[in-house]
Amino acid sequence: MQKEVLGIDIGGVIIDRVNDGTDTSFFGDNYLRTTAVPDAFRVIRDLVEQRFGDRVYLVSKCGKKVEKKTLHWLAHHRFHDLSGILSDNVRFCRQRHEKSGICEDLGITHFIDDRLEVLSYLTSVDSLFLFQPRYDEVRRFAQHLSRVMQVHSWQDIRQRLLS
Numbered sequence: 772m773q774k775e776v777l778g779i780d781i782g783g784v785i786i787d788r789v790n791d792g793t794d795t796s797f798f799g800d801n802y803l804r805t806t807a808v809p810d811a812f813r814v815i816r817d818l819v820e821q822r823f824g825d826r827v828y829l830v831s832k833c834g835k836k837v838e839k840k841t842l843h844w845l846a847h848h849r850f851h852d853l854s855g856i857l858s859d860n861v862r863f864c865r866q867r868h869e870k871s872g873i874c875e876d877l878g879i880t881h882f883i884d885d886r887l888e889v890l891s892y893l894t895s896v897d898s899l900f901l902f903q904p905r906y907d908e909v910r911r912f913a914q915h916l917s918r919v920m921q922v923h924s925w926q927d928i929r930q931r932l933l934s
């Protein structure tokens with residue numbers, strides 16, 4: 772049987788967008804104070820321990836500067852200690868469609884992203900989860916909606932993947 776491998780986006784899935792437009796925005800100087808999405812660390816830990824083991828990867832699209840900030844944020848919040856995801860299991864790319872090649876290389880079978888556009892490129896991945904869908908984005912890429920499962924919180928993901 773094919774081994775299950777989980778891929779997780781970072782922006783909007785682990786690092787919360789509720790800070791956008793405030794003084795704790797990830798795009799400002801106080802990015803270490805940007806908060807995590809509620810329950811993300813805890814549910815990821817459960818996914819590692821109860822289902823996917825060391826086959827969980829973070830896959831993020833961003834520029835060089837945000838890549839550096841992201842690694843700093845993960846270290847500052849002790850993400851790897853608390854979630855159980857290995858620090859080697861983090862991949863960055865510069866374009867949204869490049870997540871597709873990364874998923875193929877890693878044999879990813881399940882992917883969680885907050886952008887329907889990104890999920891639309893992941894043709895090799897069986898189980899696609901659209902995290903906290905945004906109305907305008909969903910409308911633009913609506914023809915791909917039938918391939919994804921919409922989830923509204925990490926508790927929602929726990930329920931889908933661990934029960």
Ligand SMILES: [Mg+2]
Binds near residue numbers: 783784884
């Ligand atoms: Mg994202």
